[in-house]
């Protein structure tokens with residue numbers, strides 16, 4: 001005797017580019033390129049256990065829905081569009097009880113021309129960095145979780161980073177340093193406290209108030225600012241300080257998670273050539289890399 005323990009299905013990699021024209025000046029435009037994943041849960045067991053497709057909303061329909069809603073509603077910011085899709089799927093179909101929606105936004109930025117002004121409708125793809133959101137909603141329990149993120153923001157500092165005072169044992173070869181190169185691909189995510197976002201409607205209305213854009217901007221600016229300004233004791237200490245700063249700025253954020261690879265740059269040893277004390281020429285070490293992750297929240301005592 002076997003039984004279905006859990007299941008979910010939907011469409012991944014539904015991609016679109018939406019153009020927003022300024023009604024007062026249609027030449028002035030914004031773009032949003034997105035990659036959307038919508039997974040559904042609900043009363044679908046018979047499809048798995050009896051081959052009965054009656055309850056299935058085809059994944060093709062899920063794809064069409066994402067595209068039609070992207071055309072007919074505002075997709076800025078992605079958190080609002082995720083809440084809009086969650087409302088649509090859970091209201092329209094009785095058998096759909098929950099949705100798990102992820103949206104990844106490419107980073108297209110306007111760039112200045114020789115006159116110093118940003119061009120009205122030309123954009124530069126600013127590396128692999130993305131803005132992301134992940135929304136989970138269950139219409140039976142009313143549980144709603146929303147987490148947003150920045151991924152693949154690659155940074156490097158050529159000084160202002162240390163690592164010393166660590167555990168030394170018979171397996172240690174690493175030399176302590178008060179001046180090293182520090183580089184990482186930032187993956188920072190922040191989850192919103194459900195008490196501030198109890199319903200899909202509240203997500204939509206807070207989005208209109210700017211909560212999600214402001215938090216994204218604060219998280220990105222804090223990451224870049226602290227990375228630059230702090231004389232880092234370690235990746236661990238720096239990510240904690242960044243998290244604390246974001247939590248201080250945005251009361252609606254409950255937890256901040258950073259996942260940071262430590263992309264090592266190692267000094268070439270040129271002593272064989274009689275060059276002593278090289279502190280300028282490094283090689284990027286392809287692997288292995290350090291990998292450091294932390295989640296920081298507010299202490300319960302502060303509530």
Ligand SMILES: O=c1[nH]c(=O)c2[nH]c(=O)[nH]c2[nH]1
Nearest residue numbers: 163174233234235236262290
């Ligand atoms: O910031 C760092 N944290 C570590 O845990 C670590 N380990 C290591 O070898 N180098 C570093 N750097």
